[in-house]
Amino acid sequence: MDIRVVDVRKDFDRYPALRGVSLDIRSGELIALLGPSGSGKTTLLRLIAGLEHPTSGMVFFGDEDASQKSVQERNVGFVFQSYALFKHLTVADNIAFGLKVRPRDKRPPGAAIRKRASELLDLVQLSGLEKRFPAQLSGGQRQRVALARALAIEPRVLLLDEPFGALDAKVRRELRQWLRELHDKTGHTTVFVTHDQEEALELADRVVVMSQGLIEQVGTPDEIYDSPNSPFVFSFIGEASELPVSVAGGQILFEGHPVGLSPARAGDGAARLFLRPNSVDLAGDRPDALRGTVASVRRSGGWRRINLLVGEAKHLVEIEVPADACHDLPDKIAFLPRYWQLFPAS
Numbered sequence: 001m002d003i004r005v006v007d008v009r010k011d012f013d014r015y016p017a018l019r020g021v022s023l024d025i026r027s028g029e030l031i032a033l034l035g036p037s038g039s040g041k042t043t044l045l046r047l048i049a050g051l052e053h054p055t056s057g058m059v060f061f062g063d064e065d066a067s068q069k070s071v072q073e074r075n076v077g078f079v080f081q082s083y084a085l086f087k088h089l090t091v092a093d094n095i096a097f098g099l100k101v102r103p104r105d106k107r108p109p110g111a112a113i114r115k116r117a118s119e120l121l122d123l124v125q126l127s128g129l130e131k132r133f134p135a136q137l138s139g140g141q142r143q144r145v146a147l148a149r150a151l152a153i154e155p156r157v158l159l160l161d162e163p164f165g166a167l168d169a170k171v172r173r174e175l176r177q178w179l180r181e182l183h184d185k186t187g188h189t190t191v192f193v194t195h196d197q198e199e200a201l202e203l204a205d206r207v208v209v210m211s212q213g214l215i216e217q218v219g220t221p222d223e224i225y226d227s228p229n230s231p232f233v234f235s236f237i238g239e240a241s242e243l244p245v246s247v248a249g250g251q252i253l254f255e256g257h258p259v260g261l262s263p264a265r266a267g268d269g270a271a272r273l274f275l276r277p278n279s280v281d282l283a284g285d286r287p288d289a290l291r292g293t294v295a296s297v298r299r300s301g302g303w304r305r306i307n308l309l310v311g312e313a314k315h316l317v318e319i320e321v322p323a324d325a326c327h328d329l330p331d332k333i334a335f336l337p338r339y340w341q342l343f344p345a346s
């Protein structure tokens with residue numbers, strides 16, 4: 001089922017947590033809401049769940065206006081960062097909880113509930129642990145139980161708010177992979193909140209980048225990484241360095257000198273050149289290269305990360321070069337970005 005968020009604003013008192021957000025979520029897709037803390041991700045997720053109501057704007061589930069529907073009527077499965085399992089219930093009872101508390105006329109018979117719980121345990125690869133209590137599980141296992149519990153009610157959409165945020169990096173990476181496989185098996189429309197770029201880019205079909213209550217960009221991981229549409233997205237999605245340049249007659253100029261890069265779109269005037277440290281070529285003695293003085297070097301695996309002070313104004317630019325590319329590092333390095341983007345200067 002498609003979900004459509006149409007021009008939603010959400011004010012808390014006078015504070016605008018969402019400032020006009022529109023988003024189409026396609027049936028069966030895994031979409032990540034990605035942004036720094038405070039950008040409005042949780043608020044958007046809670047609005048989709050029905051835990052909050054918009055100050056203005058609409059939320060559609062399929063063709064129905066869901067804006068006035070309750071959480072139960074929307075039939076969503078929710079998993080939070082903190083393990084919200086019932087401590088005094090076994091794993092099996094936790095999973096079955098959502099079915100057991102249904103009104104009598106909508107409740108499956110006991111045997112059917114037990115069967116469903118056991119299927120879900122299988123699905124989240126925890127068979128054999130049904131009699132354990134949450135305290136007897138690892139953090140990663142608890143979150144898998146929370147997911148099974150959310151799936152038990154056969155939700156129309158699965159909403160996950162930083163579900164792996166409290167786990168250590170290694171477990172998080174494993175669960176990321178696991179969630180992707182689970183999603184491909186069950187095909188639930190899934191909205192996943194994270195502030196972790198890597199997690200969003202690796203996991204999602206599409207990524208929604210948010211900042212300050214607005215959507216900055218929506219796209220596939222490749223689109224977001226390869227064609228960020230703003231300085232914010234460029235810098236948030238990966239490492240970035242910036243140089244102030246100007247464009248004149250189809251030529252990029254840095255401090256008045258032509259740079260050997262061809263801007264895709266002409267448009268004369270001041271501009272901001274963004275580049276990624278890991279996408280830079282050394283330029284030998286090319287006259288149209290950028291040049292910097294080495295300020296510091298650190299070794300990282302087979303690479304060297306070099307901080308350069310570039311130009312008269314000593315702009316700090318970080319570049320990465322293979323450790324064996326320059327055994328005796330010169331004081332001055334000429335380079336050209338391989339991947340770069342130009343943005344208008346404000």
Ligand code: ADP
Nearest residue numbers: 012015017035036037038039040041042043044
């Ligand atoms: P995120 O999940 O991206 O970190 P949130 O959606 O939680 O961001 O919050 C967005 C903004 O709205 C934040 O500045 C937060 O302080 C504010 N906010 C969220 N919930 C409330 C609330 N219930 N009352 C007041 N302000 C809130």
Ligand code: MG
Nearest residue numbers: 041042043193
């Ligand atoms: Mg949040």
